Amino acid sequence: MAKVFKWGVFLALGLMVLLTVVAFTLHRWVSTDGFRQRVEREATAALGVPVALDRVAVDVWPLPAVALSGISVHSKPAITVERVEVRPQWQPLLQGRLVVSTLLVRRAVLPQQGIDAVLLLLQKKKPATSAAAPTQAPAGQPQTAQLDWLPRRTVLDEVTWISAAGARTTVQAEARFGDDGLPDSVALKLLKGNLEGLEASLKREEAKPAAPGAAAAGDEWDLRIDVGGGKVEGKLGLKKVPSGSAARPGEELLLHGKLQTRDVEVSALTAPSNSLTGKLEAGTTLSSRAATTGALVDALQTQTTFTVRNAVLNGLDLAKAVRTIGLSRGGQTQLDTLAGQVSTQGKSAQLTNLVASSGALSATGNVAISPAKALSGRVSVNVAGDSKLGNAIGGAVGVPLTVGGTLDKPEVTLSRSALLGAAIGTALLPGVGTGAGANLGDRVGEGFRSLFGK
Numbered sequence: 101m102a103k104v105f106k107w108g109v110f111l112a113l114g115l116m117v118l119l120t121v122v123a124f125t126l127h128r129w130v131s132t133d134g135f136r137q138r139v140e141r142e143a144t145a146a147l148g149v150p151v152a153l154d155r156v157a158v159d160v161w162p163l164p165a166v167a168l169s170g171i172s173v174h175s176k177p178a179i180t181v182e183r184v185e186v187r188p189q190w191q192p193l194l195q196g197r198l199v200v201s202t203l204l205v206r207r208a209v210l211p212q213q214g215i216d217a218v219l220l221l222l223q224k225k226k227p228a229t230s231a232a233a234p235t236q237a238p239a240g241q242p243q244t245a246q247l248d249w250l251p252r253r254t255v256l257d258e259v260t261w262i263s264a265a266g267a268r269t270t271v272q273a274e275a276r277f278g279d280d281g282l283p284d285s286v287a288l289k290l291l292k293g294n295l296e297g298l299e300a301s302l303k304r305e306e307a308k309p310a311a312p313g314a315a316a317a318g319d320e321w322d323l324r325i326d327v328g329g330g331k332v333e334g335k336l337g338l339k340k341v342p343s344g345s346a347a348r349p350g351e352e353l354l355l356h357g358k359l360q361t362r363d364v365e366v367s368a369l370t371a372p373s374n375s376l377t378g379k380l381e382a383g384t385t386l387s388s389r390a391a392t393t394g395a396l397v398d399a400l401q402t403q404t405t406f407t408v409r410n411a412v413l414n415g416l417d418l419a420k421a422v423r424t425i426g427l428s429r430g431g432q433t434q435l436d437t438l439a440g441q442v443s444t445q446g447k448s449a450q451l452t453n454l455v456a457s458s459g460a461l462s463a464t465g466n467v468a469i470s471p472a473k474a475l476s477g478r479v480s481v482n483v484a485g486d487s488k489l490g491n492a493i494g495g496a497v498g499v500p501l502t503v504g505g506t507l508d509k510p511e512v513t514l515s516r517s518a519l520l521g522a523a524i525g526t527a528l529l530p531g532v533g534t535g536a537g538a539n540l541g542d543r544v545g546e547g548f549r550s551l552f553g554k
Contacts, residue, residue, distance in 0.1 A: 139168075148221035150174040164188055175214035177262075182207035189252075203251035211262040250281050258291065269293030278304070282319060282338070294371040298327040302336075323359070328368025330380070334359035341389075355388040355396050366408060373508050378411035378438065404442040411438035411456070416510045418481050418501075419461055434458055447471035454479070465503070473507040 136156045143151040154170025165187040173179040185204040256273040263269070270292040276284045286302040305320045318339020325332040336357040343352050361382040367374050388400040417431025440454040449469040456463045467477030479501045505511035 175217045177211045179214045180209045200251045202253045204255045206257040208259045300325045328365035330364035357386045359384040378408040382406035402444045408438040411435040477503040
């Protein structure tokens with residue numbers, strides 16, 4: 101027995117020495133300039149853009165890992181990454197299967213224009229390769245093998261994204277994924293950028309068994325965001341549902357959720373724009389339905405009911421617009437209350453049932469915000485008759501204003517018909533007839549547009 105034990109010890113030591121020699125040899129070979137240049141050539145051929153590396157390294161202890169340092173993708177502008185580490189799982193690796201355990205990306209700079217340029221080149225190369233017969237997975241291969249490439253843990257260490265407009269956002273994040281490819285937990289902090297200081301966390305809840313005969317409940321996550329001195333909390337759900345289109349049979353993904361916003365400074369959400377300040381209270385429902393996870397973002401729709409306390413409109417003076425009965429840019433409007441509803445679809449937004457009040461001034465209306473942040477809509481401003489401004493224009497009359505400009509530089513003006521009515525009202529009844537004439541002129545103009553279908 102002692103002899104067998106001795107041979108077992110010798111065999112284990114021999115294997116350890118052999119593995120050490122192999123690891124040392126592999127490390128030396130991978131670290132050579134020849135291997136680094138080979139990786140550069142392969143990456144350049146795959147992306148269609150010159151790729152440069154400073155160093156390639158392989159680690160064995162405590163976990164096997166491949167590290168690439170000093171990565172530079174020579175797109176316009178260039179994509180740079182200080183270090184990328186990929187660590188596979190030990191057990192599948194011994195079985196001849198590569199399952200990525202951890203992906204670390206450190207100090208990367210990712211300009212959107214550079215990413216778009218690389219994606220465009222890949223799309224141009226795709227038709228040339230699509231003519232070949234598609235490769236199929238071997239029979240009996242488990243479906244989870246398709247997700248082996250997805251890291252079970254991803255760490256982003258000071259990763260900077262630069263938008264097409266040049267805005268920089270730097271994040272620190274860590275995400276853990278389940279075997280189904282969906283996140284189990286996500287922690288994120290914005291180090292620099294428009295929402296600097298924002299912290300968010302996402303945690304998956306334990307799956308609840310579906311009732312007998314009922315459809316699967318799907319997965320749910322708890323979401324918490326700390327931003328602007330307040331917080332956003334709620335739940336997000338994702339499940340598979342039958343496709344609603346006969347042209348696309350099968351299943352689709354349905355995303356749904358409810359969020360509650362409490363005591364959040366509005367300007368922290370719209371930075372660098374400072375067009376509106378105040379404390380936001382809101383309830384939001386969201387939904388999206390699409391065939392793929394990537395398409396869910398484009399199909400996202402939200403409905404929000406909100407109230408802003410101590411609101412201040414910067415860049416817009418409603419009192420001046422009413423007083424001058426003309427174009428108004430700049431200035432400021434302080435409001436006691438601002439409430440309404442917001443509906444979004446993609447990058448477009450529609451503000452409806454807006455109600456604002458401030459002392460002698462009150463306003464109602466609807467405003468649309470385009471993807472380019474252009475404003476369009478109408479607002480009716482009322483002024484109490486016993487106020488100084490109300491006495492000047494007749495008071496207690498809805499003065500119609502057309503909203504235009506952009507989110508950063510809003511402007512309001514009377515429509516042509518309302519402006520003509522204001523002029524006539526002022527001529528007939530100086531002071532008192534101004535607001536009434538504007539209101540009447542606007543109604544007449546609307547009547548003509550309805551009559552002629554314009």
